[in-house]
Amino acid sequence: MGKMIEIRWHGRGGQGAKTASLLLAEAAFDTGKYIQGFPEYGPERMGAPITAYNRISDDPITLHCNIYEPDYVVVVDESLLASVDVTAGLKKDGAVIVNSAKSPEEVRPLLKGFEGRVCTIDARVISEETLGRYFPNVPMLGALVKVSKIMDEDAFVTAMESSFRHKFASKPQVIDGNMAALRRSMQEVKGL
Amino acid sequence: MARKDKLSGNEAVAIAMKQIDPDVVAAFPITPSTEIPQYFSKFVADGEVHTEFVPVESEHSAMSACIGAEAAGARTMTATSANGLALMWEMLYIAASCRLPIALAAVNRALSGPINIHNDHSDTMGARDSGWIQIYCETNQEAYDTMIQAFPIAEHKDVRLPIMVCFDGFITSHSVENIELLEDEKVKEFVGEYRPEHYLLDKDNPVSVGPLDLPPYYFEHKRQQAQAMVNAKQVILETAKKFEELTGRKYGLFEEYRMEDAEVAVVIINSTAGTAKAVVDELREKGVKAGLVKIRVFRPFPFEELGKALAGLKAVAVMDKADSFSAAGGPLFAEVRSAMFDHARDTKAVNYIYGLGGRDVRTDDIMKVYEDLLEIAETGKVKSTVNYLGVRE
Incomplete structure (x- = not known):
């Protein structure tokens, strides 16, 4: 049996963490993987902490529970570090990717002694410069694929472009911005 | 060629409904089943199905509308969860006793109270004695496949009972997983046309549906209803066999x-x-x-x-x-x-x-x-x- 990769997303309602997990699932599906993408629904309101999950595998996945020992954790909102134990159960040989203007060295002390790899990406600057607004999920997705190498980068970029063309069929003007955000995040993520 | 896709359980079931193209869908939204009528109403608006979509004001009305439509001779579907199913309660028994083969996507959610939107089986387990066939599904694939098998089971002349296709709220309904979809024409052929023997719009053979049934015959009618459920087992297995021939996916009891x-x-x-x-x-x-x-x-x-x-x-x-x-x-x-x-x-x-x-x-x-x-x-x-x-x- 091939290795199954498990990913946990931490964000706040309205930031698109759930959408990012679904986009990742779709992109991984397009590269021939078995996938799961699911959110943990809580009180659904803007700004409330939310969790979403991905499983990606070469073999069919039968598990239908949440993820407690992820290979990767993505923190879409830096302020969650103060209130949520984001690295709980995270494997030592895995990595946490935090949306922050800080360096990985500056973020590590906030991670309750996590010894594995810490990566940061300034999704706010990337999003605002490429999309003109703050949508952190696409840059975080790009950074995750770069850090985790869960799929071939070119195949991922191609799958995402096709997904954006489908999703934004009625507003094609945002496709280029999202693609630029994706490419920039893959170049600018720190802590590789 | 069957199409490989990635879909949530609700999307998959809505697509099965589109491929079945029923005559009537009457539904009222409730989490986590809401997406099913939501996706389906888009298919209606886009002209992808021939269905009459009836947006009712409650689940009691949804099941009542389904009963009316099915009794008139229309192939009818709905979807609900938890308290929505509970509000249908009175009408669930009437649908079954009138021997109306309605199909219901039951997206399992904890029945209040305390109020909770998440998954357990207290809703459909409570309806276990209502006279509906109940089939439970582990995955989005099973929910899709079972929905396609629903009418050939429910409408069979030895059965004629309503059917619930049950799957877990959020865990299955909102989780995106790999799935294999059938071609529209294959679903159409598998499900076949609905030809009820007795129905209200058959002007040459008028019937009454749901009249008062006092001691002289009530018990006989309940006995027939009980026999229909006994018969359903064999029909479910035969339908599964035909489905396996079509897809290679094997289902049993x-x-x-x-x-x-x-x-x-x-x-x-x-x-x-x-x-x-x-x-x-x-x-x-x-x-x-x-x-x-x-x-x-x-x-x-x-x-x-x-x-x-x-x-x-x-x-x-x-x-x-x-x-x-x-x-x-x-x-x-x-x-x-x-x-x-x-x-x-x-x-x-x-x-x-x-x-x-x-x-x-x-x-x-x-x-x-x-x-x-x-x-x-x-x-x-x-x-x-x-x-x-x-x-x-």
Whole structure:
């Protein structure tokens, strides 16, 4: 049996963490993987902490529970570090990717002694410069694929472009911005 | 060519409904089933189906509209969850006793109270005596496949009963997973055209539907209704066989997973069966003879077949994602244990009530159940018959 990769997303309602997990699932599906993408629904309101999950595998996945020992954790909102134990159960040989203007060295002390790899990406600057607004999920997705190498980068970029063309069929003007955000995040993520 | 895709359970079921293209859909939104009528109403608006979509003001009205439409001779569907199903209650019994083959996507959610939107089986388990066929699904694929099999079962002349296709709220309904979809024309051919024998719009053969039925005939009608449920078992198996010929995907009354030489087994329903299968695999790697039985068809209950499947085991744990407050365990336990009386009387049976209101069920939880079973198998002693798994006490 091939290795199954498990990913946990931490964000706040309205930031698109759930959408990012679904986009990742779709992109991984397009590269021939078995996938799961699911959110943990809580009180659904803007700004409330939310969790979403991905499983990606070469073999069919039968598990239908949440993820407690992820290979990767993505923190879409830096302020969650103060209130949520984001690295709980995270494997030592895995990595946490935090949306922050800080360096990985500056973020590590906030991670309750996590010894594995810490990566940061300034999704706010990337999003605002490429999309003109703050949508952190696409840059975080790009950074995750770069850090985790869960799929071939070119195949991922191609799958995402096709997904954006489908999703934004009625507003094609945002496709280029999202693609630029994706490419920039893959170049600018720190802590590789 | 069948199409490989990635869809949530709700999307998959809505697509099955589109491919079936029923005459009438009447529905009222309730989490987590809301997306089904939402997606379907878009198919209606886009002209992709010929369906009359009736957006009603409550679930009681939804089921009433379904009954009216089905009695008129229209193939009819709906979807609901939890309190929506509860509000249909009165009409569920009427649909079944009028022998109207309506199909309902039941997206399992905890029945209030306390109010909760997450998954357990208290909604459909409560409707187990309403006279509806109930088929439970582990994955989005099973929900899609079962929805396509629903009408050939329900409309069969030996059955003519309404059918619920049940799958777990959020866990299955909102989780995106791989799926294989059939071509539209193959679904159309498999489901066939609905040709009711008696219906209200047949002006040449007028009938009454739902009149007062007093002691001279009421009992005979209930006896016929009971027989229809008995007949349904064979029709479900025949339909599954035809479906397997079409897709290669095999369905039965229940699924036996690694049961060949099993000494202990868990009996379970819906999505947690998948989590438990991963635990069975882990135990098997260690040489433990663990197996699993996943109940698919709960109504009609596979009494004989299940009893025989569990014969010879040392210990069985029946997993209930609902409590019936009987002070003697959950609804599945009562029926499985009863089925074991004829064929597996020497097998020890215990009950675990788990996952109420969406409490996540981890592999560790299931492992604990198998560890308990192995202890029972070794000692022959049951410490506690009815147990609650993963709860703070």
